[in-house]
Amino acid sequence: MKKVLCVLLSILCLLTLAGCGKSGNGGNDSDGTVTVKLGGSGPLSGDAKVYGEAVRNAAQIAVDEINASDSKIKFDFRMEDDEADGEKAFTAYSTLYDWGMQVSLLTVTSGAGAAVAASYDEDKIFAITPSGSSTALVYTDSKNFRGNFQMCFTDPNQGVASADYLASYFGGYKVAVIYKSDDVYSAGVYEKFAAEAEAKGVSVVYVGAFTDDTSTDFSTQLTAAKDCNANLIYLPIYYQPASLILKQAFDMAYTPIFFGIDGMDGILTLEGFDTSLAEGVYLLTPFAADAEDDLTKNFVETYRSKFGDTPNQFAADAYDCVYAIKQALENMNYDGNMSSEELYEAMIAQFTSMTFNGLTGSNMTWAENGEVSKAPKAVIIINGVYVSAE
């Protein structure tokens, strides 16, 4: 056994070492097009696989579309698995670095992204995350990662927007909050919301948390919220646990108003979900899969025919990311003759100055610190579709 292991080990070592010296820049092709190596990592196995897959699929659609068009910029796209884990994100990043990645979609999840954000900064590789909403991906207390940008709202941004909305439209309501305390996204939004709600006079009567290990049974939290006479429940969580909360509240004949954030998007397309449960649910979202504009229609149709599912906001953000990168490269007339550092600087210059129209919003701009200017918009679900609530 030991000998077999020894032999295996030496083969493995050789294989990993062999990865060296392969990297090169994408460059000019004979037909006048330029190929850019676009990387990115996300959970493609494990619990969070659904998010990683959505991003990979949507980015692939965008890349295929661009490569099939007569665009001068072509992409060579590679997405690596990071299991939504910092350590794996780091090896995924290293793999992509060895491959010669020039521009990146950073990571899909915040936790994994925070672990590699500094590396992108050090190696001067431009990156824009479709869905890593924590601010730790773009700046920290001490440092601004100049080349890291975001396509989605930041967590604090959503917390503030939710508190604002509740304060101005649901003034006298008694609010209960149910959030996932061991999730970076949920806790991040909740923390900011709690501070803002207090400042704006939203009366929060009950706060219930749950963790990964207790994410099926919400009867306790709902009963407690009902006991406090809460008539609005704020849910800064993803749609999967939210669907359970809606069902369990319905079963106990508890009918408050539910208010979700962008993670709630996707609830209507859950296979087998009784959409009548989501009637009257408010949520903040940048993207609606049933929107009528051509861009959304085309995207949703392609996604459905290729992958069988309806795309969610993760997918839409990823699709936008690829096109935003393309726009920036076109604006600077990228011809493949730039050094990686020049490309990095040029991309930053473009992103901080350009406006972009995509699936998830129009006239988007980016601040110096990497945050996108999108304002979260509230919608309400009526007859199974999103309707603007403002």
Added chain:
Amino acid sequence: MKTIINELLHHRNRSRMLSFALIIGSYLIIEFLMHSIRISRLFTSMLVPCCCYIILALSLNLVVGFSGELSLGHAGFMAVGAFTAIIVSGLSAKMIPDPVIRLFISVLSGSILSGLTGLLISVPVLKLSGDYLAIVTLAFGQIIKSLITNIYLGFDSNGLQLSFVTNELNLEQGKMLLSGPMGATDTAKISNFSSGALLIVITLFVIYSLIDSKYGRAIMAARDDRIAAESIGIDILRSKTLAFVASSILAGAAGALYALNYSTLQPAKFDFNTSILALVYVVFGGLGNINGTIIATTVLYVLPELLRSLQDYRMLIYAIVLIIVMQLGSSVRLKRSMEKLKNRFSKKGVIR
């Protein structure tokens, strides 16, 4: 002189020499390669975590292999070591600018606190046996993870501030060290491969000294036959406590080294799956087999990275490899044919 050589070549010592030679040799080769040719980033990025997992697996082997107790919560000790190291390193960043000294102090304090936790936990744990013991270690692992997930710790001009469950800190120009589920962010990366290799050597030294000591022999006697060991007056509890605490110290050191290798770390990293992962390394390498553990950890750590080209089938293949190796390793038929082969080649021809 001859006796010394004989002693060195004695079977037991040969395997010990081999462990040290393996680590120091690979360290020298890798260092040489890193300075001579351009090595892939992937390879260098795996060095420190691989060292950490080797230390973790070795420390777990002390409990599972030598002591014979199944521990399912070893990631908890790693977590204690990791977050202690982050706090110490974060607090002393201004006082001790030298990263090597800071790393040393952080790892030391991480392992001390983890050792204390181990001592505390060993009292209830070692009163139990078998699967009841296993479930209690699992429970402690979960409790530690859950507690760390709820700690908010920061410091500013007013000193250290702590809040539990909800974040009530109001820092003025300060820095958050731990922020609940977000864990630690913006940690200075001060771990390096040399310290990892050195820590493995220290770990090996600690484990071998423990095994060779009076306590080590007592532990193994108790593992093989508890009643017989007790009947000749061996204080089993004390020996086992020693092994358990030593193991938690080492696991804490592994965690500390690991934590200081990344700029962020979340408590969720140290969940049940990480404990199980360490157990898989130990069983793959062989219970009580130090060299086997080192090799198995390296192979199993590198394997998923090499399977990247398989994309979605990666973890599926990993699972299949796990099952098949276990089948081969324990297959009676395979063992018999291997033995036959051995007998054919060895001159003595053992008769059984």
Added chain:
Amino acid sequence: MTFLTYLISGLALGSVYAIIALGYTMVYGIAKMLNFAHGDIIMVGGYAAFYACTRYGLPAGLSILLSVLTCTILGVIIERLAYKPLRQASSLSVLITAIGVSYFLQNSAQLMFGSDTKIFPSILTEGSFRFFDGKLIISYLTIITILTCIIIMIGLTTFINKTKIGKAMRACAEDKGAAQLMGINIDTTISITFAIGSGLAAIAAILLCSTYPSLSPTLGSMPGIKAFTAAVFGGIGSIPGALLGGVLLGIIENLTKAYISTQLSDAIVFAVLIIVLLIKPTGLLGKKENVKV
């Protein structure tokens, strides 16, 4: 009144844990192994019922039957292929194999069924009893869950004590060598144990997914660990122990969430477990085994 609501929902949660724990305990009692893949068999059961019901439009009863059959067959196949060759190996090798099987099932499910959550249809029943002007609501499902748990428990006890196979199982649990000498086929007995344990997992899957209707490839892992805890809590190897452990765990979990802290509920549940084990080192109803020299 609120307390009663908490208690009843805890009882329902506990009943599901108990059914899963029964599977753990039976397999442990007879094969002396911790079958960590048990939780993932629940997941397979859930998907089997889901597809039978929504994709092929089978009626509820048939879907449940199909799910039980799928799990039973899967359980036996896993036992034959993965665990049987390891009968002589150390218990840790078997444990790691079980973990490998668990990874295998999860990853295959992700590839086959996709990774997004699916909502389990309410195939059992909907609606609820209302008491005290709707202050106390007990859904039919809760009652079905608790009743199923009791029926399974009684049925299993009778089976083990009265039937020939049950006796063979007890004999195997007691002493495999001696049982073999008495003409009991060990392999068949262990296979039957796995079949029953996996069949129970399918029933647990239906109840679990009906109460908490979200279906994902990693659905089984947390209930699996909780049920394992419950089995140890009650004394692993003991059937009434599994029931008691499961129900208590469910109730403690819910009451902690209600009255102490939702964030720390896990830590508190495990702390209670540790305290119980310190007072009764072999679980609540576990037998103390005296090692003979």
